[in-house]
Amino acid sequence: MEVKSMNLHTIEDIFNLPDGQRAELIDGNMYMMAPPNRYHQGLVVELSRCIGNYIAEKGGVCKVYPAPFAVFLNKDNKNYVEPDISVICDKDKLDERGCNGAPDWIIEIVSPNSQHMDYMNKLFKYRTAGVREYWIVDPKRSTVMVYNFEKDFVENYNFSETVKAGIYEDLAINFADIEL
Numbered sequence: 001m002e003v004k005s006m007n008l009h010t011i012e013d014i015f016n017l018p019d020g021q022r023a024e025l026i027d028g029n030m031y032m033m034a035p036p037n038r039y040h041q042g043l044v045v046e047l048s049r050c051i052g053n054y055i056a057e058k059g060g061v062c063k064v065y066p067a068p069f070a071v072f073l074n075k076d077n078k079n080y081v082e083p084d085i086s087v088i089c090d091k092d093k094l095d096e097r098g099c100n101g102a103p104d105w106i107i108e109i110v111s112p113n114s115q116h117m118d119y120m121n122k123l124f125k126y127r128t129a130g131v132r133e134y135w136i137v138d139p140k141r142s143t144v145m146v147y148n149f150e151k152d153f154v155e156n157y158n159f160s161e162t163v164k165a166g167i168y169e170d171l172a173i174n175f176a177d178i179e180l
Contacts, residue, residue, distance in 0.1 A: 010077040022068060025080040026121050033082070033114075039139055040109045042180035044084050047107060047137075047173065051087060054171050062089040062104065070098030073129045081122065084109045084137075087167075102130035105167050110138040123147065133166045144175065 008028030017023060022033040036044075044066050052064040065086045073079040087105035088094060106126055108118045118136050126134045127149050136145040142159040148166035157163045157175075165171040 008078070011072070011080050012077070014080050022082065024082060024117075025078060026117075026125060028078040031117060034111065036084075036109070036111060039180055040084075040111060043109050043137060043139065043178070046178045046180070048085055050173050051085070051165075051171070054168065058168075060089075061091070062087050063091075063094070065099070071103060072098065072100045073102060073125060075100055079125065079129075081125075083107065089167075102126070102132075104131070105133045105135075105165070106131050107135040107137060110136060110140065112140070119145075135163075 009025055009030040010028070011025060013030060014023055014025055024031050024033060048064050048066045054060075055062050055064065065088065067082045067084050069082060069086055071081045071083060071086055073081055083103070083106040085105075085107040086099060086103040088099050089104045090101075093099050093101045093103075106122075108114070108122060110118050123134065123136075127147070132148075132150050134147040134149070136147075138144070144157040144159070144163050146155045146157065146163060146166065148154075151166065159175040161176075162172045162174040165173070
């Protein structure tokens with residue numbers, strides 16, 4: 001991701017971008033987003049499907065939203081993100097614009113130009129905003145970093161392993177079964 005400028009921006013600047021241009025806002029700094037590749041989008045679709053099917057089978061109340069989906073992370077005008085996958089369990093956080101506050105679970109698929117953002121900036125922002133669980137899926141390294149902020153632990157998996165979700169006791173995703 002590329003920083004547009006060092007001037008502080010607001011969510012209004014995000015909404016004033018030309019059609020088709022996407023960006024995120026972290027503490028007033030705007031980061032332009034490149035279009036994802038096919039593999040990235042395939043992972044988003046398959047993971048969203050797995051999680052959504054699990055929630056539906058269990059009769060759960062949480063909702064799964066793949067990007068682009070607006071998350072007004074801190075309920076301020078200086079932070080706006082579009083996680084690859086957001087799982088929101090509190091329907092009061094949802095309105096016609098997106099999610100106001102921290103989703104329960106966020107998954108980011110690392111792109112070559114988003115590594116620093118996903119592993120550093122967003123990790124800190126998500127934790128401090130109250131996200132319960134954050135996965136960083138890195139296709140280049142074939143790894144999944146699971147940050148369970150509620151239980152204060154981190155686990156590292158590779159794509160040949162089954163990854164257990166922390167916010168659900170019996171949800172596990174076998175990355176080896178994902179075909180793209």
